[in-house]
Amino acid sequence: MEPEHVVILLTVALLGIAGASALSGAVRVAAPLLLVVVGVVIGFIPGVPSLEIDPEWVLIGVLPPLLFSSAASMPSMSFRRELRSITSLSVALVVLSSLLLGWLFSATLDISLAWGVALGAIVSPTDAVATAIARRTGVPHRVLTMLEGESLLNDASALVLLRSAVAAAAGGIAIGGVLLDFLWAVTGAALIGFAVGWLNLWLRAKLSDPAPSTVISYAAPFLAAVPAEQVGASGLVAAVVAGLVSGYGAPRMLSPWARLSDSQNWKTVELVLESGIFGLMGLQLHGLITHADHGHGAMLTVAWVAAAGWLGSVLIRGVYVTSLVAGMARRTERRLSRQERMEGWQAYLEQRLADPRAHPEPPISPENRRAAAGRRGGTRRWSTQRLTLVLTRLRRERATVDYLSSNPIGPREGGLLVWAGMRGAVSLAAAQTLPSDTPGRPTLLLVAFALAGGSLLIQGATLPLVVRWLSRPATDEDRQGDADERDRLFDLMKQTAEQERNRVAGRGLKRVELDVLNAQRTALLDARDDGVFDAEVLTHALAVVDAEQIGLELRGSPEDG
Numbered sequence: 001m002e003p004e005h006v007v008i009l010l011t012v013a014l015l016g017i018a019g020a021s022a023l024s025g026a027v028r029v030a031a032p033l034l035l036v037v038v039g040v041v042i043g044f045i046p047g048v049p050s051l052e053i054d055p056e057w058v059l060i061g062v063l064p065p066l067l068f069s070s071a072a073s074m075p076s077m078s079f080r081r082e083l084r085s086i087t088s089l090s091v092a093l094v095v096l097s098s099l100l101l102g103w104l105f106s107a108t109l110d111i112s113l114a115w116g117v118a119l120g121a122i123v124s125p126t127d128a129v130a131t132a133i134a135r136r137t138g139v140p141h142r143v144l145t146m147l148e149g150e151s152l153l154n155d156a157s158a159l160v161l162l163r164s165a166v167a168a169a170a171g172g173i174a175i176g177g178v179l180l181d182f183l184w185a186v187t188g189a190a191l192i193g194f195a196v197g198w199l200n201l202w203l204r205a206k207l208s209d210p211a212p213s214t215v216i217s218y219a220a221p222f223l224a225a226v227p228a229e230q231v232g233a234s235g236l237v238a239a240v241v242a243g244l245v246s247g248y249g250a251p252r253m254l255s256p257w258a259r260l261s262d263s264q265n266w267k268t269v270e271l272v273l274e275s276g277i278f279g280l281m282g283l284q285l286h287g288l289i290t291h292a293d294h295g296h297g298a299m300l301t302v303a304w305v306a307a308a309g310w311l312g313s314v315l316i317r318g319v320y321v322t323s324l325v326a327g328m329a330r331r332t333e334r335r336l337s338r339q340e341r342m343e344g345w346q347a348y349l350e351q352r353l354a355d356p357r358a359h360p361e362p363p364i365s366p367e368n369r370r371a372a373a374g375r376r377g378g379t380r381r382w383s384t385q386r387l388t389l390v391l392t393r394l395r396r397e398r399a400t401v402d403y404l405s406s407n408p409i410g411p412r413e414g415g416l417l418v419w420a421g422m423r424g425a426v427s428l429a430a431a432q433t434l435p436s437d438t439p440g441r442p443t444l445l446l447v448a449f450a451l452a453g454g455s456l457l458i459q460g461a462t463l464p465l466v467v468r469w470l471s472r473p474a475t476d477e478d479r480q481g482d483a484d485e486r487d488r489l490f491d492l493m494k495q496t497a498e499q500e501r502n503r504v505a506g507r508g509l510k511r512v513e514l515d516v517l518n519a520q521r522t523a524l525l526d527a528r529d530d531g532v533f534d535a536e537v538l539t540h541a542l543a544v545v546d547a548e549q550i551g552l553e554l555r556g557s558p559e560d561g
Helices: 003-027 031-043 055-073 076-081 083-109 113-123 131-135 141-169 175-205 210-230 235-253 256-291 295-337 339-354 366-374 384-406 411-419 425-431 441-470 476-501 509-530 535-554
Strands: none
Touching: 003 031, 003 256, 031 131, 031 256, 031 441, 055 141, 055 210, 055 235, 055 256, 055 425, 076 083, 076 141, 076 235, 076 384, 076 509, 083 113, 083 141, 083 295, 083 441, 113 141, 113 425, 113 441, 131 141, 131 441, 141 175, 141 235, 141 411, 141 425, 175 210, 175 235, 210 235, 210 256, 235 256, 235 509, 256 425, 256 441, 256 535, 295 339, 295 384, 295 411, 295 441, 339 384, 384 509, 411 441, 425 441, 476 509, 476 535, 509 535
């Protein structure tokens, strides 16, 4: 293709992305869904050549920056609180779905169980890009955290299973080898991603110009993903961990200018890549049909097998999520039962720290108190540092219990968690990595596309209705809780400002205001680490502090006035 034709094509694609984004609000259909449909229509226009994309471009070129950006914007405390459920969904559910769907595909497509499991692994993980649709439809924050966390991590499980199933089909596999592959895929990726995340922050902290700083952030997901893939680990998990580390450390290490540049530029990158991958997904349908076998009602077989697979995936997910939600409720009840005891210990430790000479009685029974006193003097001999550490852990545990009780996951939220778990373009990219000698490969590709595309269109198009149907209506108690939280946040900001203004005399007015903003940011980040405020409220407050600092700095040097 001539260079000018490529430029014209890219220009039309960018205008199409902008147009779909603008049109989606008017027609109340998510832009990614519009682009899939438009891509399918364009692909079937006579004269339009079949489009074949090397799946590695998607797996190593498009997904790492998207996953990095999603991970960087995810509140770290929310991710940590839901890590157990996220791990369950991204590992256990993927394995279960792959095996059960593999049996279904083996029976319906007349292929071996190994190849069935391979196809099951391809269509089992939810799609991180498709989860963007859920983000725009008002899914409750806690459900969205679980969805995003699951979609960020489940690709590693699916790809290890896919490789293992392909190896099993060739006659060479061992369960121990599969487990070791998975452990290395995650552990190696986590180590590389952690190192790249902090290297990214360290390098960018040295730069005062936001432009080159943002350029380094563009390189970070590839610096994590490519080396991870070279050593046999998961490049996608490495990009996720690098994003989590970068998102956690950026407010403390990077200037407001750099973070503002990131926010604006990465939103554009996300829009282009997300939209592009959905458009390409639609464009590839014509090529897949062209290469598939049309004899003996093959297309009808593809349609009903894909429908059965989609229905099976929803049912499997529904049963698993029901069990998961019940387990989460039991764990929350156990934590709530310890709430009174934790409050007693927190009050005791706060009194010990406030007055080291005081000797209040610990909140335990006299018998246990005597036993504790006999063990190296009990808590009376604890150092101030140890008391502070224990108090911090208690404060964070109480905040977690408050969060879990005020944001419960019940049948309604479970239903949303099931229906919002869509498949997408990643399934198609993974399917195209199947070896060329795979039995019935064109049919398997078409089944993967039909299942993923059907999931995306059916669940994505109906998700807003399901959200409105299943979302809990806000109660007076909820509104009062939100108001109380805003009041507590306002009091924290006010108290921090007063303390900073009185800390050092003789500073210029502008310097004082900048110091106040820095102190408020530090207080907000400490509150973030303790989890005492809602993540969205804290994010907004940090954005306000950043905006005020940028406004002050635009008016001149800190010593002016």
